[in-house]
Amino acid sequence: MGMTSRIEAAISSAVAVGQGQGAVPPRLASALDYAxxxxxxxxxxxxxxxxxxxxxxxxxxxxxxxxxxxxxxHCASLVHDDLPCFDDADVxxxxxxxxxxxxxxxxxxxxxxxxxxxxxxLARQSSQAPDRVAQMILTLAQxxxxxxxxxxxxxxxxxxxxxxxxxxxxxxxxxxxxxxxxGAVAAGQESEPWFELGAxxxxxxxxxxxxxxxxxxxxTLGKPVGQDDLHGRPNAVSLLGVxxxxxxxxxxxxxxxxxxxxxxxxAQLAAMVRTYAERLTPVAPTVSATRxxx
Amino acid sequence: MGMTSRIEAAISSAVAVGQGQGAVPPRLASALDYAxxxxxxxxxxxxxxxxxxxxxxxxxxxxxxxxxxxxxxHCASLVHDDLPCFDDADVxxxxxxxxxxxxxxxxxxxxxxxxxxxxxxLARQSSQAPDRVAQMILTLAQxxxxxxxxxxxxxxxxxxxxxxxxxxxxxxxxxxxxxxxxGAVAAGQESEPWFELGAxxxxxxxxxxxxxxxxxxxxTLGKPVGQDDLHGRPNAVSLLGVxxxxxxxxxxxxxxxxxxxxxxxxAQLAAMVRTYAERLTPVAPTVSATRxxx
Numbered sequence: 001m002g003m004t005s006r007i008e009a010a011i012s013s014a015v016a017v018g019q020g021q022g023a024v025p026p027r028l029a030s031a032l033d034y035a036x037x038x039x040x041x042x043x044x045x046x047x048x049x050x051x052x053x054x055x056x057x058x059x060x061x062x063x064x065x066x067x068x069x070x071x072x073x074h075c076a077s078l079v080h081d082d083l084p085c086f087d088d089a090d091v092x093x094x095x096x097x098x099x100x101x102x103x104x105x106x107x108x109x110x111x112x113x114x115x116x117x118x119x120x121x122l123a124r125q126s127s128q129a130p131d132r133v134a135q136m137i138l139t140l141a142q143x144x145x146x147x148x149x150x151x152x153x154x155x156x157x158x159x160x161x162x163x164x165x166x167x168x169x170x171x172x173x174x175x176x177x178x179x180x181x182x183g184a185v186a187a188g189q190e191s192e193p194w195f196e197l198g199a200x201x202x203x204x205x206x207x208x209x210x211x212x213x214x215x216x217x218x219x220t221l222g223k224p225v226g227q228d229d230l231h232g233r234p235n236a237v238s239l240l241g242v243x244x245x246x247x248x249x250x251x252x253x254x255x256x257x258x259x260x261x262x263x264x265x266x267a268q269l270a271a272m273v274r275t276y277a278e279r280l281t282p283v284a285p286t287v288s289a290t291r292x293x294x
Numbered sequence: 295m296g297m298t299s300r301i302e303a304a305i306s307s308a309v310a311v312g313q314g315q316g317a318v319p320p321r322l323a324s325a326l327d328y329a330x331x332x333x334x335x336x337x338x339x340x341x342x343x344x345x346x347x348x349x350x351x352x353x354x355x356x357x358x359x360x361x362x363x364x365x366x367x368h369c370a371s372l373v374h375d376d377l378p379c380f381d382d383a384d385v386x387x388x389x390x391x392x393x394x395x396x397x398x399x400x401x402x403x404x405x406x407x408x409x410x411x412x413x414x415x416l417a418r419q420s421s422q423a424p425d426r427v428a429q430m431i432l433t434l435a436q437x438x439x440x441x442x443x444x445x446x447x448x449x450x451x452x453x454x455x456x457x458x459x460x461x462x463x464x465x466x467x468x469x470x471x472x473x474x475x476x477g478a479v480a481a482g483q484e485s486e487p488w489f490e491l492g493a494x495x496x497x498x499x500x501x502x503x504x505x506x507x508x509x510x511x512x513x514t515l516g517k518p519v520g521q522d523d524l525h526g527r528p529n530a531v532s533l534l535g536v537x538x539x540x541x542x543x544x545x546x547x548x549x550x551x552x553x554x555x556x557x558x559x560x561a562q563l564a565a566m567v568r569t570y571a572e573r574l575t576p577v578a579p580t581v582s583a584t585r586x587x588x
Contacts, residue, residue: 020441023460028440028449080406085398104379106452108402109445112374115406116439119413119431126428134420134427137413145410146322147314151403155322158400166317 003053007045010064011036011071017124018117031102031110032117036075040093043276044179045071047201050272051183051194054265059132062186065125066136069118070182073144074175076114079107081154115144135185143178150174172209173202193261200256201273207249208280210236215282246281253277297347301339304358305330305365311418312411325396325404326411330369334387337570338473339365341495344566345477345488348559353426356480359419360430363412364476367438368469370408373401375448409438429479437472444468466503467496478555487555494550495567501543502574504530509576540575547571 001009015036019029045067052063082089082097084104089097099107119137126133143149153171156162169177177198181191214237236245257270295303309330313323339361346357376383376391378398383391393401413431420427437443447465450456463471471492475485508531530539551564 018440020446023457024441025446025449025453027452028446032440076406080402083402085402103452106449108374108377108379109449109452112370112405112409113440113445113449115409116435116443116445120435120439123428123431123435126424126432130420130424130428134417134424137417137431138420141410141414141417145414146312146326146407147318149410151407151410152314152319152322155319155400155403155407158321158397158403159319163317 003046003049004042006064007042007049007067007071008037008039010068011039011042011045014065014068014072014117014121017121018113027102028106028109028113031098031106032113034101035079035098035110035114036072038093039071039075042071043205044074044175046272047176047179047198048183048186050265050269051180051197052187054260054263054269055184055187055189056264057187059128059186059188061128062125062132062136063183065121065133066140066182066186069121069136069140070175070178072114072118072121073140073150073178076111076118077150077154077175079114080111083107086154118144129188132185132188135191136182139181139185139191140178143174148174168206169199169202172206173199176202176205189263196259197256197261197273200252200259201276204249204252204256204277204280207236207245207252208282211242211245211249211282213237215242249281250277253280297340297343298336300358301336301343301361301365302331302333304362305333305336305339308359308362308366308411308415311415312407321396322400322403322407325392325400326407328395329373329392329404329408330366332387333365333369336365337499338368338469340566341470341473341492342477342480344559344563345474345491346481348554348557348563349478349481349483350558351481353422353480353482355422356419356426356430357477359415359427360434360476360480363415363430363434364469364472366408366412366415367434367444367472370405370412371444371448371469373408374405377401380448412438423482426479426482429485430476433475433479433485434472437468442468462500463493463496466500467493470496470499483557490553491550491555491567494546494553495570498543498546498550498571498574501530501539501546502576505536505539505543505576507531509536543575544571547574 015032018032048067048070049063057063078092079098081087082092083099090100091097095101098110102110118140122133122137122140145151146155148170150171153167153174156167156171177195180194180198180201184194185191214235236248240248253273257273260266260269309326312326342361342364343357351357372386373392375381376386377393384394385391389395392404396404412434416427416431416434439445440449442464444465447461447468450461450464471489474488474492474495478488479485508529530542534542547567551567554560554563
């Protein structure tokens, strides 16, 4: 099974547990699937799985649970970020956002349920390796909630004064750090040496996202553009200009590759980051992107 | 330290971890405290701690983590249930609801952060007893999310046709089942024998809540009344009448006491349920309740 199929199987199997059987509220069960499939590029679980493979992947069930859990947290964040009280987005991944397709109450509950299901999916694997699972749950929680996860990142947008470094690391970096660290822990490695790779990939995605937000049209992106300007959010393109931001993106990705800890699959992992770097870097303004969702 | 102080200390210590130090978004950090303190009767963590004590409480740090985690999930559910798209409640526990006091975005994030923090609080205790912690995380997740937790219970309210039995067990029963089972597991006992006590206490609270909703005024309750009628939700008082509902409440609590598994603290636990039973049962319509929040 290729990595893409493996990750899709892990996500759909985890979501199926949440959907249950018998006496379950059918619209909420349906919304769990709608919010998670078809997905975007599955970049976070791909990084997690790639790191686990580079480290030997000796407990593949843990890797799969980690990949599914991380992607469910990401999807939950998209569903809640799209709500009317945040971005009020009508479209996500080229189809109506969850609150548009199902209702606002069901969108809140879909996000809540996916967050819970992420932790449940990991806890179900505890008998495989209790110490690794506990560490994965802790890492995922720290990168999701307060004070340093994506909830904190979103929370900064409700402040009059933003700590930009804390904001970017929490808002975009956190789940990439979770990806590299959870992948390493799933394969029995220490998490700390994998922090920098995740943080740098996160920075790169933030800059790439800023470029896309500034350069592409809504049809290409599959979601509204100009959101940063609209919501007064800080943006690398407004700080550095388009060419400056592209140059910064390349520097960050070079640093990411240099930071990869010594491991059996180090070379393949570096190749994967290079591949993503090419896909991430816009060729020219308004040219269609090869990937429309991250 | 008495049980009340012990539970308050566990909750405030867990919330302090989520509030963090240094570069954190201050309003969201403040809202975590606002949403969890001062609390209501802390009935779910009290039941959890009482069951753990009845079973020997040989790992008090696990009991405390469980109590804090369970109460944070309960508080998160109140914050989200109060949102404009659900109950649109202006008041909770006698003060403005979180979205009124802080904003709707911060209320969504407060709920999300508390859910995550609940699982993080448990995962932090894993080194104490990894198997017990994993079971506690799994139990809490199953009683919080989909397909059988409080998210599912709330999800039923978005359906045209409601499975009443599944609705009640998920909406109100789930966190009481989590309370008895997590308390037992924290003290090294099997969870299954403790299901019935939790389920019956949950039923009793549902009936008591229906009675309060039908009989009391908003000032006494500290929240809006008549919400079931307003939202067309099923209610024991409309099915059985006031005296019928009171009689049903007594039957359920008798069954709860009879279901307590054999354990060292069985007699004290039965006494606790009896005490709650007396407090729960309305003396007469419109008389002030001794407890205004559950």
